[in-house]
Structures are given as C-alpha cells and as structure tokens.
Amino acid sequence: MKIGVFVCHCGTNISHTVDVEEVAKAAAKLPNVHFATTYKYMCSSPGQALIADSIKEKGLDRIVVSACSPSLHEKTFRKCLEEAGINPYLVEMANIREHCSWVHSDRAQATKKAIELVKLSVAKVSRSKPLSKSFIPIEKRVLVIGGGISGIQAALDVSFAKFPVVMVEKEPSIGGKMAKFDKTFPTLDCAACILTPKMVGVAQNKYVTMHTFSEVVEVSGHVGDFTVKIKKKARSVDLKKCTGCGACYAKCPVKVTSEFDEGLGKRKAIYVPFPQAVPNVPVIDRNACLWFTKKTCGLCKKVCAIGAIDYDQEDEIIEEKFGAIIVATGFKQFDHSVYGEYGYGKFKDVVTGMHFERMANSSGPTGGKIVRPSDGKEALDVVFIQCVGSRDEQKGVPYCSRVCCMYTAKHATLLREHNKNAQAYVFYIDVRAAGKNYEEFVKKAQDEYGAVYLRGRVSRVFEKGGKLIVRGADTLSGSQIEIKADLVVLANGLIAQDDATTIAQMLHIQYDKNRLFTEAHPKLAPVETITSGIFLTGACQSPKDIPDTVATASAASVKALGLMVHDKLEKDPLVARTNNDLCSGCKACYLACPYSAIEMVEIEDRKLKRKRMVSRVIEGVCAGCGNCTAVCRMGAIDVEGFTNRQIMRQIEAL
Amino acid sequence: MSALGTDSMKDDKKMAADGGFEPNIVGFLCNWCSYAGADLAGTSRMQYPPNVKIIRVPCSGRVNPLFILKCLMDGADGVLISGCHIGDCHYSEGNYYARRRFAVLKNFLEYIGIDPRRFQMSWVSAAEGDKWAKVVKEVVEDIRNAGPNTISAEKK
Numbered sequence A: 001m002k003i004g005v006f007v008c009h010c011g012t013n014i015s016h017t018v019d020v021e022e023v024a025k026a027a028a029k030l031p032n033v034h035f036a037t038t039y040k041y042m043c044s045s046p047g048q049a050l051i052a053d054s055i056k057e058k059g060l061d062r063i064v065v066s067a068c069s070p071s072l073h074e075k076t077f078r079k080c081l082e083e084a085g086i087n088p089y090l091v092e093m094a095n096i097r098e099h100c101s102w103v104h105s106d107r108a109q110a111t112k113k114a115i116e117l118v119k120l121s122v123a124k125v126s127r128s129k130p131l132s133k134s135f136i137p138i139e140k141r142v143l144v145i146g147g148g149i150s151g152i153q154a155a156l157d158v159s160f161a162k163f164p165v166v167m168v169e170k171e172p173s174i175g176g177k178m179a180k181f182d183k184t185f186p187t188l189d190c191a192a193c194i195l196t197p198k199m200v201g202v203a204q205n206k207y208v209t210m211h212t213f214s215e216v217v218e219v220s221g222h223v224g225d226f227t228v229k230i231k232k233k234a235r236s237v238d239l240k241k242c243t244g245c246g247a248c249y250a251k252c253p254v255k256v257t258s259e260f261d262e263g264l265g266k267r268k269a270i271y272v273p274f275p276q277a278v279p280n281v282p283v284i285d286r287n288a289c290l291w292f293t294k295k296t297c298g299l300c301k302k303v304c305a306i307g308a309i310d311y312d313q314e315d316e317i318i319e320e321k322f323g324a325i326i327v328a329t330g331f332k333q334f335d336h337s338v339y340g341e342y343g344y345g346k347f348k349d350v351v352t353g354m355h356f357e358r359m360a361n362s363s364g365p366t367g368g369k370i371v372r373p374s375d376g377k378e379a380l381d382v383v384f385i386q387c388v389g390s391r392d393e394q395k396g397v398p399y400c401s402r403v404c405c406m407y408t409a410k411h412a413t414l415l416r417e418h419n420k421n422a423q424a425y426v427f428y429i430d431v432r433a434a435g436k437n438y439e440e441f442v443k444k445a446q447d448e449y450g451a452v453y454l455r456g457r458v459s460r461v462f463e464k465g466g467k468l469i470v471r472g473a474d475t476l477s478g479s480q481i482e483i484k485a486d487l488v489v490l491a492n493g494l495i496a497q498d499d500a501t502t503i504a505q506m507l508h509i510q511y512d513k514n515r516l517f518t519e520a521h522p523k524l525a526p527v528e529t530i531t532s533g534i535f536l537t538g539a540c541q542s543p544k545d546i547p548d549t550v551a552t553a554s555a556a557s558v559k560a561l562g563l564m565v566h567d568k569l570e571k572d573p574l575v576a577r578t579n580n581d582l583c584s585g586c587k588a589c590y591l592a593c594p595y596s597a598i599e600m601v602e603i604e605d606r607k608l609k610r611k612r613m614v615s616r617v618i619e620g621v622c623a624g625c626g627n628c629t630a631v632c633r634m635g636a637i638d639v640e641g642f643t644n645r646q647i648m649r650q651i652e653a654l
Numbered sequence B: 001m002s003a004l005g006t007d008s009m010k011d012d013k014k015m016a017a018d019g020g021f022e023p024n025i026v027g028f029l030c031n032w033c034s035y036a037g038a039d040l041a042g043t044s045r046m047q048y049p050p051n052v053k054i055i056r057v058p059c060s061g062r063v064n065p066l067f068i069l070k071c072l073m074d075g076a077d078g079v080l081i082s083g084c085h086i087g088d089c090h091y092s093e094g095n096y097y098a099r100r101r102f103a104v105l106k107n108f109l110e111y112i113g114i115d116p117r118r119f120q121m122s123w124v125s126a127a128e129g130d131k132w133a134k135v136v137k138e139v140v141e142d143i144r145n146a147g148p149n150t151i152s153a154e155k156k
C-alpha cells in the first residue's frame, strides 16, 4: 500500500494558521504513507496534475488530500484519481480548513490538530476498498396517481415528450375538484372551459393510458424500476364497447344522492358523475342497482343496443412497470362537524364552499341558482365564514389553507353575478390574497360586488323565524353583530385525503403531522420526495390553488422526464451490503431501515446444508445512511465508504 | 468512587505545556447537518478550542455503540455525537434511533463507572455554525472538569 498525502495551503487560508510543511513532514512518517507534499491550491489544475503525476511516478495507490471540506471538493479529487487511473473511491479528505485553520488561531495547536486530522484520513483510506458505480436501468414509463388538474397536467407534460404515461384515478371520471367548480379565481374563467379540453387531451393522447375507477394497491422496487399493481374496479360497463349514448341512465329507475353534487342533487344507479365526464362511460353503483341488490330490473342491459353492460365484470388487478411515479392525489375538505356553533348538519341552509360551487354551476343541481337547500328559495343574504378548520390548532389544522380567502371572494362575486339583489357578508380573520392579481380580486369583490367584510369570529349560528341568525364579533368596530341570513357558507380548509398515510406507506414517502406528503426539501426540492423517482404535485403536498398546482405538475414532470431521457442511472456505490456468512437473519436491519431497502431472502447454506434467511440490500433503494449497520449484532451488514473497519481504524489512530 | 475508580488520577501525557489538561475528544458528526454546521462555523470564522477531532459519518444513526466504547477504551477523554435536529434527519429517522440508543448507552456508561460527562450528544443543524462552536466549548469545558480518562492506562 502506498498512500500519498497532499497538503493544501489554500492560498493562505490554511497556511496562515497551520504549518503545512510541518503537517506534510508528520504525514510522511505515518504508516503506509509513501509520499507527502504541499501545494498552494490543490484543487487547481496544476494541483490536480501534481496528484495525478505523483500517482503515476511514485506508484501511489491511495490518496489523502488535506484541504477543505469534502462537501466542496471530494468529487473533484475522485475525478482526479479516476483520470489518473486509480479507483475514485480511494481518496479521503482531511478537512484542515473549515474544521481547523479557520476556527483556531494558535498556530502550534492548529498544526497539531491538522496532523491529527490527517492521521484520521490516512487511517481511513488505508482500509478503503475500490468501489465501482452501479447502474440502474430505467423503465421509460411514468405512473401518475390521481386525475385531478395536477395529474392531468403532469400526464400531458410527460406525454408531450413522447414518453408513455399511465394515469390511475379512483373515481369513475378524471377531473378532480376543479370539475365541480363554476368559475375560477382570479380571472373567473369558467372551470369547465379550461379543464375539459385538458381532460379530453388526456383521453385522446396516444401516450396516455387511463385507468379510471382504479386504485394503486401495491408498489415495489425503486427508481427506474417500480413494479405497481393496479386494481381496476368492476365498472359493470365495457369501456371499449360503450359509446356514451346515455340510454342506460335515462332508463334507470333508481335515484340516489349524487356525490359529485355534494348531496344536493340525485343521480341514477348507473351514472356518469357529470356530463363532461372523461371517459364518458357510465358505471353501475352496485350498492344501489336493483340487479345487484335484488336481481330484478336489468333495464340498462335491455336498452343498451351494443351490449356494453356487463353485470359479471369483476375487479381486475394488473401489474405494470414504471421508471418514475408522480403522486397527484389532491385534498379533501375539512370536516367542520367539530364546530357545533356553526350548526352544520342541524340546519340545512348551512353549507360548504363546495356546495356553493355546485349551486353556482349552471350544469349543477340547481341549474346555476344560489338557493336555500331547505326550501329551494333563492338566497339573498349570504354569510360566508372563513378559516373553518384552518389556522386552528385546537380543532382543526395549524396551517392556512391558502385558497379559502380567494374562493370566498369568488363566491361573493358570483353571488352578485347570479342575483343582483343578493348581499354577501364575509367573516374573516385576515384576508390572505398573495397571488398575482389576487389582492385586486378581493378588492373588486368588495368595491364592485358590494361584499361586506367583517373582521371577527362567528360565535353562533341559530335559526329564528325561518332565517339563520349569525352572531359574531366585528373586531374592527368592537361591536357584536347579528345578521339574518338565508344561507351560511363555510370556507372549509384543505386537508390530506383519508388514505394519505396508506398511500405514503405504500410508496415509502414521508408525510408530516398533518398527513400531507413531505417534499425532499422545502425550498430546494419541493416536488421531490426522499424516495428517488417519486415526485409530488398539487394539493397532496400542501394546499394549493390551480396556478400553483399546475406549476408543480409541470415541475414534477420535468423531474420525471429527467429520468426518462437516460437509459440507465448512475448510482453511488456508497450503499450497505450484507455478508451472508455472518448474517443470522435476525431482521434487525430490515426493521431499522428508513427506506425499506432491505429484503429478507432465502439462501442455500452449503456448509449447513440447508436453507436459511438472510437480509439483502436493494441497492437502488439504499441511501447509505448506515442505520442498519448500527443495529447489526453480528457485524454482518456494513455501509461502503463508512465501514466498521474504516471507522475503527480511525478511532485507533487517535 | 467509580467502578473503574480512577477518574481523578492525572495522566502526565495529557498535560499541556502550561500544565493545564487538554482533553482529547472524538466527535462523530452526521454528514448532512452537524458536519455542515461545523463547516459553517469555519466559513464564519468562529473560534473554538481544538480538542474535538471529527469523524464524519453519514448519519448519527450510523454510530455503533461499540465505537464509543472503543474510543473510551482507547483513551479518548470524551466522545461527542452530533446529528440533525430531531425530525430533520436527512434519512428521516436515523437520529430517533441514535437518540434512543445513546440514552441507554449513557446510563450504561454511568453504571459501569464512567463519568457521564465523557459521552455527550447534541443536535446541530447545517445553519447553526454558532451552535457548533458553543457545543464544542461546553463539551471541552465539561470534559476538562471531568479530568483525563485513565481507563486505557489501567488496561495496560
């Protein structure tokens, strides 16, 4: 073994407090050190050339660079070694700048410490092994989970680059929440007008395969090579045959409340959730259908001329491979039943923002009229209550849901547009309108649409003489107020979907205390997750409006496409590895691994002449944290680059 | 008196020129937070005593309890483990393991008669150069007060 030690002056950054010549002299005396020298700037081209030349001339096979932090130049020197013809993982850096010359001023002490740090690195490199980078082949297909606006945008962006996309949506149609809206802030574009073309764009795209009424049930593998099981729930209608003529649901005699209309309207037992549904193929609700409940009726089958109705269809599980996954599962509205004071559930005319959207929508259950659900009369005085569930650590969630101030301003505007005699009152805590043209939009709702904004909380809603009395404080005037309202609309916050934790566990991604999926870095990696190859978009990561949702969808697509353009992915070899001879199969590492990168496999033990279980590291998933090694009682699992042998040798050197 | 009994004995080798005791401390720092925090202390030119020699590890959860025992057996006067703040571990859970594991180890060390000041833990983020400098100062002071570790001398 011939170790070379290269001590850097870093101009005078190191040499003014550390006697670099002294360090080199001391290094030369260390075991296995064959050569030690100093240079002004080791990272410069001549500095690197000095290392490369010394490797060749003096036959050095391991290198210690005593300079700055490895976070700055470890890569530089690895490359330098590689070019000089030795394994790039046989270099160690001794950080005598950030950890020594810059933090100490006594020259003698600093020099002494620098020598110790070099000793540590020499000790470590003497136990280093040559490692080679591994390559992971990439399956060039992207899975998008969720078919709301975020999933739709992501699918369109990926398909534009001509990579195949599979979209899985659990509802019978794609579109998500946006499909329910009438108009969208801050421009008041009609939601359907801007969404429907995108939905159709997905359906007609030859690169996109849609699985609606489907769910992802199992995910295994790692970046570049995910294996995913998708459950296609029985639709009872043949997707290929159906032309969407609508004869079946016209004839169906069973009426149940419509989920899409938030319970305000009815649908049939065989139904498309809304007229612009994509795919425009109905689904049978087997809990309501007479054929499935009583084996009677069968009308839909009779009227379907092309025989698309299939009562015998069964759930089907398909398995597909993907290189990357985009998660776009969206949000759920906060359940306000914890706020008894608002009277939801007790009074029919207390509704949520989503109900308002459906009423305002001309193809909705009220034909675009804002009415009192109790008696169907048009609502004139409407009170909006903001921050329902949001910014309430006791009963709700601590965060601001970001869109409620805006959608309430939209509702106040729409109310007046639908009925010029109507009056909106908005109880707010703060108005948060931080987007482009948002503040202006809220101001317009007040100035041009006459919305009255009242700063304060509502203490109680009760019924009196057929009207709802909303009692609250106006903290600006310091007075108690009571408003006689026809309708009360709650601006419920946005929260994680019910199955968010199940999805997160299936994908091995993180979620926060509010069950929202966690990005890899809040600022610098907002659409990535700590599991490489899995990306986030839309409201499943945090409440977002449509512009932000679309932006993150495009961002996630770029990240996925960044993988797709490669044939294989280079993987740092600094990962864990199991020594089968030592492994007792105790599973401690398997349980400790934060990435589920360890699987238990059966091997044939030739010595014992029997089969036994050992742990195996899935290289593509392992991040090299080393938590497995610390729990291994047998010392059977070790992490390359920071092996037990290396660290023990370092300790001995001190 | 502790089981190994010799915490108050003085080891001549460890005396600095001016007669004060300069402890030799090993620091295991996770790569993502504490090591970067120590780097930041450097870039910000914060001054602290030179007694801690840093061994870089991927995560505080990488540190095997044996490493600490080995340090102390081999004569280090103290060991410091530093990782990301709880909840901020780059590998999300590593420091939870570390925290639990080393809470137990600390009790154990005390039980077998090793001054608990010799083994310390801290959570220093990549943005806390100042905290790193402070931690080093405190730990060095603590261990200076604990006196030289003489276990290795006894071993011989």
Ligand SMILES: Cc1cc2nc3c(=O)[nH]c(=O)nc-3n(C[C@H](O)[C@H](O)[C@H](O)COP(=O)(O)OP(=O)(O)OC[C@H]3O[C@@H](n4cnc5c(N)ncnc54)[C@H](O)[C@@H]3O)c2cc1C
Residues within 6 Å of the ligand: A145, A146, A147, A148, A149, A150, A151, A168, A169, A170, A171, A174, A175, A176, A177, A178, A181, A183, A184, A185, A186, A214, A215, A216, A328, A329, A330, A331, A332, A333, A353, A354, A357, A403, A407, A410, A497, A499, A503, A537, A538, A539, A540, A544, A545, A546, A547, A549
């Ligand atoms: C009342 C209200 C009004 C709003 N008005 C506006 C507005 O005017 N302008 C604006 O910019 N924003 C508005 N927003 C915000 C807007 O709704 C969101 O920005 C947008 O819907 C986020 O899109 P998404 O795709 O992330 O989520 P979603 O719209 O929630 O879509 C998620 C999709 O994923 C599917 N899914 C969920 N889980 C799974 C699973 N496990 N497997 C498969 N599929 C799954 C869902 O069925 C759904 O189709 C409003 C919000 C509310 C509540």
Ligand code: FES
Residues within 6 Å of the ligand: B030, B031, B032, B033, B034, B058, B059, B060, B061, B082, B083, B084, B089, B090, B091, B092, B094, B095
């Ligand atoms: S990476 Fe810092 S403690 Fe795990």
